[in-house]
Amino acid sequence: MPATSAHPQGPGAWSTLSVSRDRVRADFATVASHQLRTPISIIRWALDSVLSGRSGRLTIKQREYLERAYQQNSFMARIVGDLLRISRIEEGGISVVFSTFSVPALARTVLLESSLLAKAYNCTLAVQTKDGVPAVTSDQIKLKEVLQVLVDNAIRYGKREGRVDIKIAAKKENILISVRDHGIGIPAREQKNIFTKFFRAENAIRSQTEGLGLELYIARHYVTAMGGTIVFNSVPGEGTTFMVALPRKPLAGKLLPVPVPARRAADELSRMVQHLGDGVLILDTAFRVLHCNSAAAKLFSLNREAISRYVGDLVDAPELIKFLKRRPTAEDSMEAKLRLPGDDHLAPFRLLLLPLRNQDVITGWALVVQETIDHRRADLAAAERIRREREFVSITVHELNGPLSVNRWSLEMLKRESIGKLNAEQRRLVEQIYRNNERQLVLVKDMLNLAKLQQGRFSINPQPTNLAVTLRDVLDSFRTAAHVKRITLRWVGAQRMPSVSADAGRIAQVFTNLISNAIKYTPPRGRVTVRARTVSGTELRQLTGKLGVAVRHTESPQYLIFSVQDSGIGIPLNQRRKLFTMFFRSQEVLKRKIEGTGLGLYIARAIVELHRGDIWFESQLRRGSVFSFSVPVATKR
Amino acid sequence: MPRSTKKVLVIEDDKNLVRLLKDALEGGQYTVSLALDWKEAKSHLQKLRPDIILLDILLPGESGFDVLRQLKAHADTKNIPVVILSNLGQEQEIRTGMDLGAVDYLVKADIAIDQVVHKVQQVLKGKRA
Numbered sequence: 001m002p003a004t005s006a007h008p009q010g011p012g013a014w015s016t017l018s019v020s021r022d023r024v025r026a027d028f029a030t031v032a033s034h035q036l037r038t039p040i041s042i043i044r045w046a047l048d049s050v051l052s053g054r055s056g057r058l059t060i061k062q063r064e065y066l067e068r069a070y071q072q073n074s075f076m077a078r079i080v081g082d083l084l085r086i087s088r089i090e091e092g093g094i095s096v097v098f099s100t101f102s103v104p105a106l107a108r109t110v111l112l113e114s115s116l117l118a119k120a121y122n123c124t125l126a127v128q129t130k131d132g133v134p135a136v137t138s139d140q141i142k143l144k145e146v147l148q149v150l151v152d153n154a155i156r157y158g159k160r161e162g163r164v165d166i167k168i169a170a171k172k173e174n175i176l177i178s179v180r181d182h183g184i185g186i187p188a189r190e191q192k193n194i195f196t197k198f199f200r201a202e203n204a205i206r207s208q209t210e211g212l213g214l215e216l217y218i219a220r221h222y223v224t225a226m227g228g229t230i231v232f233n234s235v236p237g238e239g240t241t242f243m244v245a246l247p248r249k250p251l252a253g254k255l256l257p258v259p260v261p262a263r264r265a266a267d268e269l270s271r272m273v274q275h276l277g278d279g280v281l282i283l284d285t286a287f288r289v290l291h292c293n294s295a296a297a298k299l300f301s302l303n304r305e306a307i308s309r310y311v312g313d314l315v316d317a318p319e320l321i322k323f324l325k326r327r328p329t330a331e332d333s334m335e336a337k338l339r340l341p342g343d344d345h346l347a348p349f350r351l352l353l354l355p356l357r358n359q360d361v362i363t364g365w366a367l368v369v370q371e372t373i374d375h376r377r378a379d380l381a382a383a384e385r386i387r388r389e390r391e392f393v394s395i396t397v398h399e400l401n402g403p404l405s406v407n408r409w410s411l412e413m414l415k416r417e418s419i420g421k422l423n424a425e426q427r428r429l430v431e432q433i434y435r436n437n438e439r440q441l442v443l444v445k446d447m448l449n450l451a452k453l454q455q456g457r458f459s460i461n462p463q464p465t466n467l468a469v470t471l472r473d474v475l476d477s478f479r480t481a482a483h484v485k486r487i488t489l490r491w492v493g494a495q496r497m498p499s500v501s502a503d504a505g506r507i508a509q510v511f512t513n514l515i516s517n518a519i520k521y522t523p524p525r526g527r528v529t530v531r532a533r534t535v536s537g538t539e540l541r542q543l544t545g546k547l548g549v550a551v552r553h554t555e556s557p558q559y560l561i562f563s564v565q566d567s568g569i570g571i572p573l574n575q576r577r578k579l580f581t582m583f584f585r586s587q588e589v590l591k592r593k594i595e596g597t598g599l600g601l602y603i604a605r606a607i608v609e610l611h612r613g614d615i616w617f618e619s620q621l622r623r624g625s626v627f628s629f630s631v632p633v634a635t636k637r
Numbered sequence: 638m639p640r641s642t643k644k645v646l647v648i649e650d651d652k653n654l655v656r657l658l659k660d661a662l663e664g665g666q667y668t669v670s671l672a673l674d675w676k677e678a679k680s681h682l683q684k685l686r687p688d689i690i691l692l693d694i695l696l697p698g699e700s701g702f703d704v705l706r707q708l709k710a711h712a713d714t715k716n717i718p719v720v721i722l723s724n725l726g727q728e729q730e731i732r733t734g735m736d737l738g739a740v741d742y743l744v745k746a747d748i749a750i751d752q753v754v755h756k757v758q759q760v761l762k763g764k765r766a
Contacts, residue, residue: 033724034695034724034725036746037724037726037744037745037746038651038724038746040746041654041724041745041746042651042653042654042657044746044749044750045654045657045658045661045745045749045750046653046657048657048661048749048750048751049657049660049661049750052664054660054664077746077747078747080746081726081744081746081747084726084727097732112759113752113756115755116749116751116752116755141728141731141732142728432653436653
C-alpha cells in the first residue's frame with residue numbers, strides 16, 4: 001500500500017501553489033473605498049428608514065433636508081465606486097475572465113435589478129431578443145456592469161414616463177446589444193467627449209448628483225478589454241441609443257485555458273492566477289505552456305501561438321533553461337536575469353518554479369515571474385500611471401468634501417430640531433447619520449493627506465510657534481470624548497516651553513492622532529497623560545538609546561519631547577514593527593471594521609520627520625503605551 | 638399575519654446596519670434572525686432552517702467566504718440560497734463569492750435598503766436575479 005497522501009482527492013488538489021483567493025487585497029483603493037462605504041451604507045439605510053416614515057411623520061422641510069442628504073450620500077457612493085474601478089484600471093490594466101453565459105438572461109437580471117429605479121422615474125423597461133441568441137464566452141461580471149451603467153443612464157436621462165428598450169441580436173461572430181432611451185439626447189457639441197474621463201453633460205451638472213462622469217469611460221475600457229466596441233447615436237430631443245458589439249468567442253491573440261478535459265485542473269488554477277500582478281505560466285510536465293495569466297502575457301508578449309510551446313523558447317532566461325534541463329522535482333526559486341522582448345539588456349527577476357501535484361505525482365508546473373523592485377528597466381509608463389492614479393485619487397477625494405460639508409450643515413439643523421421636532425426614534429437615526437457623516441470627514445482628510453504625501457505635495461510651513469497653545473487646544477477638543485469614557489485626560493509637568501519653528505496645524509494633527517488613539521485603546525475609567533519636556537540633543541540620544549530606539553535627529557542642541565501615555569491594553573508584539581507603516585493593520589482595519597484608515601500614525605510620522613524630529617513608543621501589554629515625539633527647538637542665531 | 642412567513646438569517650457584524658436591515662425586512666413580513674459571526678450563525682442554524690441567508694464577507698473570526706464554503710458543504714444548508722452583502726465589491730471578491738455558490742453579490746453602499754428587501758423577494762420567488 002502506498003503511503004496515504006495528505007492531499008485530498010480530486011483534480012483540485014494543488015498542494016504547493018498557495019494562491020489565496022480569499023485574501024482580500026488590502027491596498028489603498030480597497031481600504032479607502034471599504035472604509036468610506038461603511039458610513040455611506042449606514043447613512044443611506046438610516047435615511048431610507050427615516051424617509052419611509054416608519055419611525056414617524058416628517059414636515060415638508062425636514063423631508064427636503066433629508067432628501068438632500070440622501071442625494072449627496074448617493075453621489076458619494078458613486079464617487080467611491082468609481083475611485084475603486086479607476087484605480088484598478090489605471091494601475092494594472094484590466095484582465096478579463098471568460099465564462100460562457102446567456103446575454104438575454106444577463107440583460108433580464110439587470111432589468112430586474114433596475115426595476116425600483118425605473119419605478120421612481122416612471123419608466124418602463126423592456127428587453128427584446130431577436131431569434132435565438134447563442135451563448136457567448138466573455139466576461140460576465142464586466143458585461144453586467146456595462147449594462148447596468150447604460151440602463152441606469154437611460155432611465156435617468158430618459159423622459160419621465162418614458163421607456164427604455166434593450167435589443168439583443170446575433171450577427172455573424174458578434175452579439176449586438178442596444179440600449180435605447182427616448183430622452184433629452186446629448187447636445188451635438190458634447191458628443192465627442194462622452195467617453196472621456198470626468199465627462200458630465202451640461203444638463204447633468206445641474207443636478208450635481210450624477211457621479212464624476214467616469215462610468216462611460218470605465219464602460220468603454222471594459223468593452224474594449226472584452227474585444228468589443230461601444231458606440232452611440234443621439235438625437236437631441238429624441239433620445240440616445242448605445243450599441244455594444246461583443247465577439248461571441250474570445251478573439252485570436254488572447255491566450256485561452258486549454259479546453260481539454262484532462263487539463264481541467266489547469267483551467268481551475270489558471271482562473272485563480274488570472275488576476276495576480278506577477279506573471280504566472282502554467283506548464284505541463286515537459287515545460288510546455290498550457291496557460292499564462294495576463295501579467296505574463298504582457299511581460300513576454302505572448303499570444304495564442306504560445307500554447308504547447310516549450311517555455312525555454314518563449315522566455316529568454318539562460319539560468320532558467322539550465323535549471324529545467326536538470327529535471328527538477330521540487331519547488332525552487334532563483335534570481336535570474338531575463339531579456340524581455342524588445343529590450344536589449346537583461347533585467348533581474350525572481351523566478352519561482354512550483355510543482356503541481358495530484359496525490360504524489362507531479363502533473364505540471366507553475367512558473368511565477370516577479371519583477372524585483374530595483375529592476376533597471378526604467379518603467380516610465382508605470383511611473384506615469386501611478387502619478388495619474390494618485391492625482392485622480394486626490395481629485396476624487398476632494399470631490400467628497402463638498403457633499404460631506406453640505407450634509408454636515410443639513411444634519412446639524414435637523415439634529416438641533418431647528419426645522420422641526422423629532423421623536424426619539426427619528427432623533428436616534430438622525431444622530432447616527434450625523435456621526436457617520438463626521439466619520440467620513442475624518443477619513444477623507446486622512447486620504448487627502450496620504451495622497452499629498454505620496455505626491456510629494458505634503459508640505460509644512462514652519463513659523464516660530466508656542467506649541468503649548470496648540471497642545472492645549474487639542475486637549476480641549478478631546479474633553480468630551482474622554483468624559484464620555486470616564487477617562488482622566490491631563491497634562492502634567494511643565495506647561496511653558498521654548499518657542500519652536502513648527503507648523504502648528506500639522507503638529508496639532510500629530511497631537512490629535514496620538515491622543516485620539518490613546519483614548520480609543522484605553523478602557524473606561526483609565527488615564528491618558530500628556531507630558532512635555534525640554535532636553536538636549538545628547539540627552540535625547542541617551543534616553544532613546546536606553547529604550548533601544550534609534551532616532552535620526554539629535555543634531556539640534558535642544559529638543560522638545562511630547563509624550564502621550566495611556567493605561568490601555570498595550571500593543572501586541574507582532575504589531576510593533578509595522579506600527580508606523582502605511583495601512584498598519586490594514587487587514588485588521590478591514591477585518592475588524594475598525595474606524596479610520598490605519599493611516600494616522602503613518603501621517604503623524606511624516607509630519608514629525610518633516611520637522612526634523614522623531615517619533616517612537618514604549619509599550620507593555622496590559623499596562624499601556626507611551627508615544628513620544630521630538631521637535632527641535634529653534635536656535636537663536 | 639401572513640400565512641407562511643419566510644425566514645431570513647442575516648450574518649453581519651455591524652450592529653448599526655443589522656438593526657436597519659432587521660427593521661426593513663420585518664416591514665416586508667419576513668422573520669429575521671441575526672448573527673454577528675459564524676459561531677452565532679451555527680447556533681441559529683441548529684434550531685431553524687432559514688429560507689435565505691444574507692452574508693457579509695468581513696466577519697470577526699472566519700471570513701464570509703469560509704462561512705459560505707461551509708454552508709455549501711453541509712447537506713442541511715447547501716440548498717439555502719445565499720446573497721452576499723458586502724462593502725468590498727471588487728471583481729475578485731464577486732467572482733469568489735459567485736464561484737463559491739452565492740446567488741448574488743450586493744454592495745451595501747450602492748443600494749437602498751428597499752433593494753435588499755426586493756432582492757430577497759426575487760430570490761425567494763425563484764427568479765435567480
